[in-house]
Amino acid sequence: MKAWMAVAMLAVVPLVGCGGSRELNRAKAEANVLRKDTETLRAENEALKTKVGELEGDLANVSKERDELKVAAEQAAAAAEAAAVPASGKKRKK
Secondary structure, eight states, X not given: OHHHHXXXXXXXXXXXXXXXXXHHHHHHHHHHXXXXXXXXXXXXXXXXXXXXXXXXXXXXXXXXHHHHHHHHHHHHHXXXXXHHHHHTSOOXXX
């Protein structure tokens, strides 16, 4: 049992003595910064997706309104043309 404990101590003690290296600490700090940047970018991405959805809805509404106005303008032009035809008939003699 003492031998087993001695082997365990020899295996664990050197690991405990190793502190974090500067490179490891720098990498951890950089990873934390990148995580925060990722969260920020994800939030911006969601906001942009929402804005795109709203703009697509607005575009659909404006396109529909434009098409309705085109039809109304064509109907008004056809009605004006139909009203102008009888007036251009024969001239009256006095």
